[in-house]
Amino acid sequence: MPLLPNDASPVGDLLPDLISLRRDLHAHPELAYEERRTAGIVASALRLLGLEVCEGVGGTGVVGTLHCGDSAVSDPQGQRSRSVGLRADMDALPLVELGQRPYTSRHAGKHHGCGHDGHTAMLIGAARQLARTHRALGLTGSVHFIFQPAEEGLAGAARMIEEGLFERFPCDSVYALHNWPDLPLGHAQTRAGPIMAAADRFDLTVRGKGGHAAQPHHTPDALLAASQLVVQLNTIVSRRIDPNESAVLSVTRMEGGHSHNVLPAEVKITGTVRSFDADTQDRIEAALRDTAQGIALASGTTVAVNYQRYYPATINTAAEAALALDAAEAVGLQARMAPRAAFTSEDFAFMLQRKPGAYLWLGQGGGDFGSEGSFALHHPCYDFNDEALPLGVRWFCEVAARALARPAVV
Numbered sequence: 140m141p142l143l144p145n146d147a148s149p150v151g152d153l154l155p156d157l158i159s160l161r162r163d164l165h166a167h168p169e170l171a172y173e174e175r176r177t178a179g180i181v182a183s184a185l186r187l188l189g190l191e192v193c194e195g196v197g198g199t200g201v202v203g204t205l206h207c208g209d210s211a212v213s214d215p216q217g218q219r220s221r222s223v224g225l226r227a228d229m230d231a232l233p234l235v236e237l238g239q240r241p242y243t244s245r246h247a248g249k250h251h252g253c254g255h256d257g258h259t260a261m262l263i264g265a266a267r268q269l270a271r272t273h274r275a276l277g278l279t280g281s282v283h284f285i286f287q288p289a290e291e292g293l294a295g296a297a298r299m300i301e302e303g304l305f306e307r308f309p310c311d312s313v314y315a316l317h318n319w320p321d322l323p324l325g326h327a328q329t330r331a332g333p334i335m336a337a338a339d340r341f342d343l344t345v346r347g348k349g350g351h352a353a354q355p356h357h358t359p360d361a362l363l364a365a366s367q368l369v370v371q372l373n374t375i376v377s378r379r380i381d382p383n384e385s386a387v388l389s390v391t392r393m394e395g396g397h398s399h400n401v402l403p404a405e406v407k408i409t410g411t412v413r414s415f416d417a418d419t420q421d422r423i424e425a426a427l428r429d430t431a432q433g434i435a436l437a438s439g440t441t442v443a444v445n446y447q448r449y450y451p452a453t454i455n456t457a458a459e460a461a462l463a464l465d466a467a468e469a470v471g472l473q474a475r476m477a478p479r480a481a482f483t484s485e486d487f488a489f490m491l492q493r494k495p496g497a498y499l500w501l502g503q504g505g506g507d508f509g510s511e512g513s514f515a516l517h518h519p520c521y522d523f524n525d526e527a528l529p530l531g532v533r534w535f536c537e538v539a540a541r542a543l544a545r546p547a548v549v
């Protein structure tokens with residue numbers, strides 16, 4: 140049964156406006172650090188609720204704070220009041236949308252292909268719901284609604300943290316969700332420990348001298364060395380990493396040469412490494428550097444290595460993952476411990492490096508989601524499923540209520 144448009148849940152009356160808002164955001168996608176229109180809509184919506192609103196945190200980030208009860212007063216043990224951070228991401232992808240909907244992207248080459256329009260609408264919905272219910276619920280403490288820019292590759296969360304996010308808006312714990320097309324609508328999963336992978340990138344440049352293909356003895360063969368390097372790189376995970384650990388190394392691009400009778404002077408290799416454990420990540424990078432230098436020595440070439448660590452692994456703390464699952468169950472979701480982590484990566488990882496917290500996968504696939512079913516994240520036809528809106532709103536609210544009810548942090 141579709142949950143919309145006559146949703147009888149406690150947030151049902153908020154939905155018509157949230158759906159309009161979500162579709163408006165979808166029609167006007169903005170890329171990383173360009174989310175000015177989106178941030179303006181977020182800030183206005185939060186101000187209307189009477190929240191304290193701070194704009195420009197980490198570029199285009201916005202933080203709204205809801206003070207519940209007498210949150211400024213310490214209790215008799217001298218403990219400060221509790222606080223929780225709820226985070227949504229606001230940016231779209233540089234992708235041409237191919238779906239045909241009334242609210243299809245108005246901006247060519249920009250597409251909300253990861254559902255951050257839905258995340259933003261859900262967190263605004265949670266702010267509306269908590270603003271009108273926190274007194275009746277007897278909540279005490281502060282809820283920080285964190286709307287971050289640039290999740291898609293440009294580390295908006297890290298920039299917000301660098302600009303003092305957690306000093307200016309102290310959070311005992313932080314929570315986020317991502318819509319998950321692989322799970323049916325009404326289901327939710329998370330897990331203690333790693334849930335998303337660390338993502339690294341490597342660029343290798345193999346240099347010889349270049350020369351005539353008929354005179355290989357006059358130049359180190361950069362192309363042959365690069366080929367050997369590709370083969371050796373593919374043995375790192377299988378031969379150098381504990382089989383109990385999970386990791387992936389993929390070479391994704393190789394470029395060099397332009398003629399049948401010229402040995403190229405330079406060949407470039409690019410690829411990615413995914414891992415869940417910092418020690419494994421260190422070992423792979425070290426093995427990659429060793430391999431590059433070994434091949435260079437053996438072939439007479441030089442190999443320049445540029446290894447960049449993008450996002451760290453997203454690692455949930457156990458107590459907060461349990462709270463996230465319990466909250467999901469309490470609002471009627473079929474909540475399960477995720478059997479395994481995903482090898483995709485997530486900017487929220489930077490927040491979890493600083494604070495206890497958890498990241499939830501919220502199902503949005505199958506069922507009544509149109510005849511197309513649910514397209515994968517980052518697919519040109521992807522669309523956020525509006526039927527997931529009330530589920531995310533209620534989960535965020537339940538998480539906040541439970542987080543504020545926990546023993547305070549000294």
Ligand SMILES: [Zn+2]
Pocket residue numbers: 252253291516517
């Ligand atoms: Zn994405």
Ligand SMILES: [Zn+2]
Pocket residue numbers: 253254255290317
């Ligand atoms: Zn995303």
